[in-house]
Amino acid sequence: MSLLEASIMRADASAKEQTLAQPGDPAYALEARNLSVFYGSFCAVRDVTLPVRKNMITALIGPSGCGKSTLLRSFNRMNDRVPGSRVEGGVFFHGQDLYAPNMDVVDVRRRIGMVFQKPNPFPKSIYENVAFGPRINGWHGSKSQMDELVEASLRRAALWDEVKDKLKQPGTALSGGQQQRLCIARAIAVQPEVILMDEPCSALDPVATLKIEELMQTLKQDYTIVIVTHNMQQAARVSDYTAMMMMRPDRAGEMIEMDETKTIFSRPRDKRTEDYVSGRFG
Amino acid sequence: MAAEQSVKRDILSQDLEFRPSPQARRLRSFIFLILSNLAVIIALGTLIILIADVLISGTPWLNLDFLTRADSRFPNRAGIQVALVGTLYMMALTIVIALPLGVMSAIYLEEYAGKDWTTQLIEVNINNLAAVPSVIYGLLGLQLFVRWLGMGRSILAGALTMALVVLPIIIVASREAIRAVPQSFREASLALGATRWQTIWNHVLPYALPGILTGNILAASRAIGETAPLITIGALTFVPFLPRDILDRFTVLPILIFNWTSKPQREFHDIAAAGIIVLLGTLLLLNAVAVLLRAKLQKRY
Ligand SMILES: Nc1ncnc2c1ncn2[C@@H]1O[C@H](COP(=O)(O)OP(=O)(O)O)[C@@H](O)[C@H]1O
Ligand SMILES: [Mg+2]
Numbered sequence: 001m002s003l004l005e006a007s008i009m010r011a012d013a014s015a016k017e018q019t020l021a022q023p024g025d026p027a028y029a030l031e032a033r034n035l036s037v038f039y040g041s042f043c044a045v046r047d048v049t050l051p052v053r054k055n056m057i058t059a060l061i062g063p064s065g066c067g068k069s070t071l072l073r074s075f076n077r078m079n080d081r082v083p084g085s086r087v088e089g090g091v092f093f094h095g096q097d098l099y100a101p102n103m104d105v106v107d108v109r110r111r112i113g114m115v116f117q118k119p120n121p122f123p124k125s126i127y128e129n130v131a132f133g134p135r136i137n138g139w140h141g142s143k144s145q146m147d148e149l150v151e152a153s154l155r156r157a158a159l160w161d162e163v164k165d166k167l168k169q170p171g172t173a174l175s176g177g178q179q180q181r182l183c184i185a186r187a188i189a190v191q192p193e194v195i196l197m198d199e200p201c202s203a204l205d206p207v208a209t210l211k212i213e214e215l216m217q218t219l220k221q222d223y224t225i226v227i228v229t230h231n232m233q234q235a236a237r238v239s240d241y242t243a244m245m246m247m248r249p250d251r252a253g254e255m256i257e258m259d260e261t262k263t264i265f266s267r268p269r270d271k272r273t274e275d276y277v278s279g280r281f282g
Numbered sequence: 283m284a285a286e287q288s289v290k291r292d293i294l295s296q297d298l299e300f301r302p303s304p305q306a307r308r309l310r311s312f313i314f315l316i317l318s319n320l321a322v323i324i325a326l327g328t329l330i331i332l333i334a335d336v337l338i339s340g341t342p343w344l345n346l347d348f349l350t351r352a353d354s355r356f357p358n359r360a361g362i363q364v365a366l367v368g369t370l371y372m373m374a375l376t377i378v379i380a381l382p383l384g385v386m387s388a389i390y391l392e393e394y395a396g397k398d399w400t401t402q403l404i405e406v407n408i409n410n411l412a413a414v415p416s417v418i419y420g421l422l423g424l425q426l427f428v429r430w431l432g433m434g435r436s437i438l439a440g441a442l443t444m445a446l447v448v449l450p451i452i453i454v455a456s457r458e459a460i461r462a463v464p465q466s467f468r469e470a471s472l473a474l475g476a477t478r479w480q481t482i483w484n485h486v487l488p489y490a491l492p493g494i495l496t497g498n499i500l501a502a503s504r505a506i507g508e509t510a511p512l513i514t515i516g517a518l519t520f521v522p523f524l525p526r527d528i529l530d531r532f533t534v535l536p537i538l539i540f541n542w543t544s545k546p547q548r549e550f551h552d553i554a555a556a557g558i559i560v561l562l563g564t565l566l567l568l569n570a571v572a573v574l575l576r577a578k579l580q581k582r583y
Contacts (some may be wrong), residue, residue: 076473083397110475120466122485133474190474199541270385 062245067253119179121171177208339553357549384452422512455497
């Protein structure tokens with residue numbers, strides 16, 4: 001399915017005015033174009049073209065093993081860490097291919113942050129967890145400016161009130177949900193434009209999950225969010241756009257459909273999407 | 283239908299006759315119990331007798347004078363000061379040389395090297411080096427440091443040789459400690475825009491530190507106990523003066539003890555026992571520190 005087709009269908013589907021975004025459109029924060037990701041000779045993601053809209057939440061859904069994490073991790077070149085991994089096609093960010101030879105991976109990762117499945121705060125104080133990112137990226141704020149930055153980040157991650165009296169305590173002593181919000185605060189502190197989240201709530205209880213979901217709604221005013229989730233209700237609740245992925249017979253993952261979330265959940269075009277979102281599959 | 287019938291007729295549907303022989307089984311486990319107890323008693327007993335013997339003959343000689351006097355031809359005037367200082371010099375210098383080399387090698391192998399055949403070759407070699415008899419390192423040290431590099435029979439030559447002996451220990455222990463740092467910390471750090479080195483310096487090394495230190499302490503205690511390589515490079519047996527610097531000649535505790543025990547006078551054998559107590563005490567102390575650090579490591583995450 002080409003981008004254009006998708007856009008036209010979206011325009012058809014909704015009577016409201018829709019921008020017909022083209023490749024390279026400034027409405028896109030990030031754009032995978034004909035992206036394939038390989039682990040050695042195994043193709044985990046095949047020919048995915050996926051636009052990620054600015055200040056929106058885009059959800060990646062699909063059965064387990066279909067390449068959601070792989071696709072997400074190719075958006076900040078985290079897959080570079082896997083020996084033998086390589087990509088074909090490209091991921092475009094401000095009109096530049098992240099995989100261009102002269103691209104600075106370190107800078108890419110600062111501007112496209114990531115929150116992981118299992119909360120992974122550093123075994124350091126809450127303060128140090130947040131201050132680490134700005135510091136290693138060469139931010140030379142004074143002590144009081146750093147305090148301010150730490151506070152602002154924790155506030156945006158809706159964690160400040162809970163931790164303001166124990167900033168010196170280890171981040172690992174917090175509850176799971178608080179740890180995950182600390183990880184979000186840590187990511188925010190380096191001023192990313194995009195935040196990638198790989199099943200950020202799968203290790204959390206329902207209350208903590210709800211907190212993170214609410215937080216995402218406020219975060220999207222300032223950031224673009226891509227979230228991988230295996231939880232259909234979560235995708236329906238939080239995301240604006242949903243991309244449905246599926247494994248092909250050769251086990252390569254492909255994107256079979258992408259649309260506004262409400263369309264995906266009410267009248268998907270693909271039968272497999274309908275089966276999946278209604279719980280009859282995977 | 284057919285499957286059902288075959289299930290009905292299989293061996294599990296017959297009455298099997300089990301004939302356990304409880305007496306024979308109990309007897310066998312009893313014999314095994316006796317044998318394993320015996321093994322423990324022999325091992326521990328030997329150790330206890332050895333230590334008791336050393337303590338009985340050595341303790342009367344153990345006093346401050348003994349620690350602060352140089353060696354002498356007369357047993358009641360001989361002390362271990364020179365050898366003790368030599369041992370401490372050796373240990374410190376060995377670690378100063380081997381620690382950075384070992385830790386950097388470990389970082390390279392764990393964090394930078396790919397998994398190709400050169401890495402495998404290096405890995406196999408390091409593991410083999412750990413098993414090479416130390417006297418062979420002594421021969422290498424004799425030729426390389428003492429002769430070619432003209433260091434003579436100095437503390438420096440000894441420490442460099444000893445560094446070669448303990449390097450594999452440090453590398454293996456440091457690699458294990460580095461590998462035990464969860465990948466999730468590396469990913470979290472890299473995802474914030476940290477470089478590889480920033481990630482290693484700020485996260486991998488600090489979290490691996492207790493394990494790395496443990497490895498280094500074990501290496502230090504090995505360096506204290508090793509005698510063969512130092513004898514090979516020609517450390518002296520009788521040194522009545524404290525070394526002035528690291529290029530001076532030296533002796534160490536195990537060599538002094540060996541020297542004393544090979545003398546005919548009975549008193550020398552007793553002060554050798556006193557020397558052994560000091561050596562064992564130092565080793566015990568180092569190992570205790572290592573155990574404490576390891577306990578701290580386990581609490582970490
Ligand atoms: N590091 C890796 N090395 C090799 N294969 C991998 C690696 N990570 C994931 N894969 C494979 O890629 C496919 C997609 O995995 P993943 O992206 O984790 O799927 P999902 O997140 O949708 O469950 C799977 O078949 C998986 O086995
Ligand atoms: Mg996944």
